[in-house]
Amino acid sequence: MNQQHKEFRDSVKKIYQALVLVFGAVSLVACFLVYGMIDPGFSAFRQDNSVVDYAVVDEDENWDKIENGIHLRTGLKEGIGLMETVNNCTNCHSAKLVTQNRMDAARWAATIDWMQETQNLWDLGGNEEIIINYLVTNYPVKKKGRRLSLENIEWYDLEN
Amino acid sequence: MGTIIGAEIVFAHVMPQGYVPLALQDPDPFKLFGKNKEMVVLNDRPWNIEAQAHLLNEKITSNQNMFIRNNGKIPENIDVKNWTITFDGESVKAPKTYTLEELKSKFKHHTYQLTLECGGNGRSEFDPPAKGNQWTVGAVSCATWTGVRLRDVLADVGIKENAVYIGYHAADLHLSGDPDKEPISRGAPMAKALQDETLLAFKMNGEDIPLAHGYPLRLIAGGWPASVSGKWLTGISVRDKVHDGTKMTGSAYRVPCEPVAPGEKVKDEDMCIIESMPVKSLITYPKTGAQIKEGKSLKINGHAWAGELDVAKMEYSIDFGSSWTTCDLQAPANRLAWQHFSANISFPKKGYYEVWARATDSRNNSQPMVLPGWNPKGYLNNACHRIAVKVK
Numbered sequence: 202m203n204q205q206h207k208e209f210r211d212s213v214k215k216i217y218q219a220l221v222l223v224f225g226a227v228s229l230v231a232c233f234l235v236y237g238m239i240d241p242g243f244s245a246f247r248q249d250n251s252v253v254d255y256a257v258v259d260e261d262e263n264w265d266k267i268e269n270g271i272h273l274r275t276g277l278k279e280g281i282g283l284m285e286t287v288n289n290c291t292n293c294h295s296a297k298l299v300t301q302n303r304m305d306a307a308r309w310a311a312t313i314d315w316m317q318e319t320q321n322l323w324d325l326g327g328n329e330e331i332i333i334n335y336l337v338t339n340y341p342v343k344k345k346g347r348r349l350s351l352e353n354i355e356w357y358d359l360e361n
Numbered sequence: 362m363g364t365i366i367g368a369e370i371v372f373a374h375v376m377p378q379g380y381v382p383l384a385l386q387d388p389d390p391f392k393l394f395g396k397n398k399e400m401v402v403l404n405d406r407p408w409n410i411e412a413q414a415h416l417l418n419e420k421i422t423s424n425q426n427m428f429i430r431n432n433g434k435i436p437e438n439i440d441v442k443n444w445t446i447t448f449d450g451e452s453v454k455a456p457k458t459y460t461l462e463e464l465k466s467k468f469k470h471h472t473y474q475l476t477l478e479c480g481g482n483g484r485s486e487f488d489p490p491a492k493g494n495q496w497t498v499g500a501v502s503c504a505t506w507t508g509v510r511l512r513d514v515l516a517d518v519g520i521k522e523n524a525v526y527i528g529y530h531a532a533d534l535h536l537s538g539d540p541d542k543e544p545i546s547r548g549a550p551m552a553k554a555l556q557d558e559t560l561l562a563f564k565m566n567g568e569d570i571p572l573a574h575g576y577p578l579r580l581i582a583g584g585w586p587a588s589v590s591g592k593w594l595t596g597i598s599v600r601d602k603v604h605d606g607t608k609m610t611g612s613a614y615r616v617p618c619e620p621v622a623p624g625e626k627v628k629d630e631d632m633c634i635i636e637s638m639p640v641k642s643l644i645t646y647p648k649t650g651a652q653i654k655e656g657k658s659l660k661i662n663g664h665a666w667a668g669e670l671d672v673a674k675m676e677y678s679i680d681f682g683s684s685w686t687t688c689d690l691q692a693p694a695n696r697l698a699w700q701h702f703s704a705n706i707s708f709p710k711k712g713y714y715e716v717w718a719r720a721t722d723s724r725n726n727s728q729p730m731v732l733p734g735w736n737p738k739g740y741l742n743n744a745c746h747r748i749a750v751k752v753k
């Protein structure tokens with residue numbers, strides 16, 4: 202191995218070491234920046250970790266919790282077709298608009314047509330029949346006649 | 362938390378600790394809108410809230426007891442300084458835009474007490490049931506409204522002789538989120554638009570109009586379905602035909618031109634637009650369910666209104682409509698304001714009674730004791746109001 206060759210080898214080694222150093226430094230900075238994007242507050246490095254921001258909300262898993270036969274989030278009754286109704290009928294308006302109304306299957310179908318024609322409701326496909334069955338089963342039409350008796354009177358003493 | 366909302370919270374890192382984003386807040390409408398706790402929420406998206414009869418005992422309805430009827434989402438971030446209203450349509454000589462400040466400074470202010478009743482008030486009683494919010498008795502109010510006359514502004518804009526109808530446009534948002542859809546855009550014929558009492562209002566009961574009731578600018582057309590009184594007003598189109606905006610066509614705010622049997626199908630072309638509301642009344646004191654001692658008399662009071670007309674006579678019955686006794690009836694504060702009535706009732710013996718109230722308008726139309734003519738959308742139920750009383 203001649204002198205020239207040795208010098209060449211040394212200089213290649215130096216360049217190699219410098220490159221490794223630069224690459225390592227760039228990688229470190231990159232890691233730092235990427236982490237900064239994910240956690241801009243660098244909260245994982247803070248002393249004060251007691252503040253668990255608003256997380257740990259059980260609702261995540263209980264989002265569709267049902268209690269005493271009522272789907273808590275919407276107030277709809279438990280039954281076959283509940284989730285199809287929740288997922289298609291409570292996006293734009295409240296479930297209260299559904300449960301206030303009592304209709305037979307034909308009128309619900311007409312109402313769905315109206316919502317599709319004018320209110321941007323999507324094609325319900327096979328869910329339409331499931332939803333209508335759910336509604337007429339769980340929210341049937343009540344006969345009211347020409348005038349109901351006064352109901353749900355809370356009696357109280359009136360001194361006059 | 363983003364998964365709960367169903368979207369990334371873009372500025373989550375600057376969101377204050379402990380802050381619950383609006384999308385997750387369990388909204389308390391009573392706090393949100395300053396409403397009485399006894400108001401009844403019929404719908405929370407969109408907001409529809411009604412009073413109970415006894416909450417309406419005030420002579421001038423305060424915000425806390427005023428029903429809310431919304432068709433879309435309440436506009437957010439209202440920039441009142443830059444708020445404008447634009448007049449356009451086939452029958453303006455040239456389109457014209459005013460800032461709110463210009464409206465207030467350029468035209469004379471007028472104040473009237475005006476009855477606003479939802480066309481569907483009482484819908485819950487119809488059989489077969491009618492589609493929509495199931496209002497009972499509380500979708501009516503009579504507050505004072507201050508603003509400029511629409512007539513004065515239209516004169517300044519300059520309208521053509523072929524003007525037939527005005528239609529309003531507003532800043533509320535469609536429930537589907539589609540920015541090209543108007544939740545509601547109704548209006549009135551020129552004759553109604555040009556009445557003294559038809560206002561572009563910016564005050565309710567002497568203060569800025571509450572947000573839920575149309576802040577900062579609302580069209581007020583007393584005596585007609587309250588949907589004519591468009592909230593969050595941004596425009597008026599002067600039309601050379603009947604306005605064809607959202608909820609002007611089809612079966613919305615229309616009843617069969619000719620009476621139909623309950624449940625009958627009615628074609629759209631056989632439905633006519635509701636104009637003046639029918640004669641009606643409410644017993645606002647006492648609250649239903651009062652028990653009084655035998656030998657004591659019962660003082661009742663309430664309000665009566667008749668759309669464009671005056672109420673000429675007010676009566677009550679305690680024997681299920683077999684006999685009627687006249688109440689004291691006051692003149693309205695101004696045209697299109699409700700009128701107050703009162704009476705002192707003696708009961709012949711112990712037992713269960715219902716006090717029924719019946720108003721008669723200046724054209725001799727009275728309230729029916731049972732449901733009036735059935736109609737597909739359940740409008741115009743002006744059947745007698747009833748309260749239950751026990752004498753012990």
